[in-house]
Amino acid sequence: MTSAFDEFVTRVGPGAPERERERRLLTAELAELRAIGFGTWRVPAEFGGSPLALEEQFARLIRLSVADASLGHVWRGHLAFVESLRLQPADAARPWFERILAGDFVGNAQSERHATAHLETRIDRASGRPLLSGTKYYTTGSIYADWIHLAALDGDDRVAVTVSAHHAGVRSTDDWDGFGQLLTGSGTTVFDRVPVAGDGILPSVTTDAAARGAHLGSVLQLALIAVIAGIAQRALDDTIAFVTPRRRTFGFAGETLPREDPLVQLVVGELSVAAATVRRLVLSVAADLGAASDQGATAEEFREIQFEVFRLQEIVPRLVLEATTRLFEVGGASAVGTGPALDRHWRNVRTIASHNPVIQRTRALGRFALTGTLPEWSAPAAEETRTPRYARVGQA
Structure with a gap:
């Protein structure tokens, strides 16, 4: 199915701006992905699946989000549901895995x-x-x-x-x-x-409920960050496609190729750095999360990975929001046209980053490091849960 997926993302990518302008729901595209088996790639072998490593599943989610950020985002709940089934007893999970293998979403x-x-x-x-x-x-x-x-x-x-x-x-x-x-x-x-x-x-499932909660919470939030990583790559691709055929740079008479302008090259280089960096960060944490799941990690080990996801929620949107703002420096007024729709990259990242306000995650990390208070996401006056000082982030 890899070749079918490769063909799919290559084919649907160019139509993403038009689908968004027309607000045309992704029913047909989702049906194709279901037929390819995108939603089945983490079903365990004992239930009839041919499972990918979690890192590879996230790599494909990033590629899907390069093609269409909304299409990648749509799969977030489904992928988390599959991961939750992997934590269930076999007799409870089996009927759901059968439905998923049949193509249900x-x-x-x-x-x-x-x-x-x-x-x-x-x-x-x-x-x-x-x-x-x-x-x-x-x-x-x-x-x-x-x-x-x-x-x-x-x-x-x-x-x-x-x-x-x-x-x-x-x-x-x-x-x-x-x-x-x-x-x-x-x-x-x-x-x-x-x-x-x-x-x-x-x-x-009450056995180590804290570990399971941290695991699934990490999957759900990492999926959002993976979509942002896909947007970063698509912003780079679209910027290159916008700049390459242009024949004149703002402020210079005659033919002055923008692709040879050092300032344009600098902006594209910045986009390239952002896209490569955030992809590597997402896949690194996905690999750790997959290994922890496979090895039956403890609640504390899963919590450390969840905190890594929180850190990505701070740095990844910041990097990509800055890059998707800077990209407009490559083309003057023409870069804001509705045809290339370069603005959609910033809008989409800003929207995803607002799902779980970054400032709350970052403050929670700081509070935990200083006081040992675990994040509860409850009202400020609510009773707080504390952990011994030796277990704080960054301490032995």
């Missing part, structure tokens, strides 16, 4: 809009069968999905539940109004008395 729907952190999406068992009702926002990929994975309350228990996206009670709306990542389907999804199948609630 899983969307993600976690966020709610409330003044408190309490969930309002619930499972009602009064009728004798479990029925899910609630509203979720920023439901990336759900408009394209066969199944939607979400958090809900089952009585007083918070559970991870997965329901069919094809039931009449599920309505996904493409109402995402952000200025970037326009085709991710990150709109509103309403669930109205949607049946929950017997295997729709996976067992709560």
Whole structure:
């Protein structure tokens, strides 16, 4: 399937600006990727898969995001769902792996809009069968999905539940109004008395829950950073394509080739540095995360990797936002045209970086280093969890 994937990303890449301008959802492109098997490449061999190393899966996610940043982003929830299945007992994971190998796609729907952190999406068992009702926002990929994975309350228990996206009670709306990542389907999804199948609630795996949480949290956030790495490479490619045929540099009469201008060369060099650096950073952490998963790492070891992901969330957007601003120095007013759509790179990175505000992650790292307080992502007045000083970042 590698050659099919190579052909796919080469073919769909040129149409990305037009798809965004027309706000044409990626239904056809996603169907092709499903047929190629993109969503199956981490299914374990014992369930019928031919698994890639996690580092290679992320390398392909970056390549997909070079072709179309929204298309790469759409897969975030599905890839995390597959990783979560790898942590489940075999009998619970098997039916879901069978669906994934058959080509099913899983969307993600976690966020709610409330003044408190309490969930309002619930499972009602009064009728004798479990029925899910609630509203979720920023439901990336759900408009394209066969199944939607979400958090809900089952009585007083918070559970991870997965329901069919094809039931009449599920309505996904493409109402995402952000200025970037326009085709991710990150709109509103309403669930109205949607049946929950017997295997729709996976067992709560309590063995080393902290390790599992840090593992999956790292996968989810690293996927976003991988999309940014893809944008950085596409920004470089688009800038080279924009500069190379040009015959005149601003401020100089006659034919003065921009590609021979030292200042243009400097800007392109900066883009090249940013793209190569962030790709290497993402793949390095992905390799560590894959090895930790394969070797059954401890909670503390997974936490250290999660902190590495937090560090990438600080440095990668900063590098790429700066580079995607500087790229406009290569062409004067013509560089801001809607044809090349070079502005979309900055807009898309800024949108992704806003999913989990970088400043919160960075402050959490500093607080942990200084006080040993683990990140809780709760209200400032909430009780804080502390860890012994010897376990702090950067200390033996």
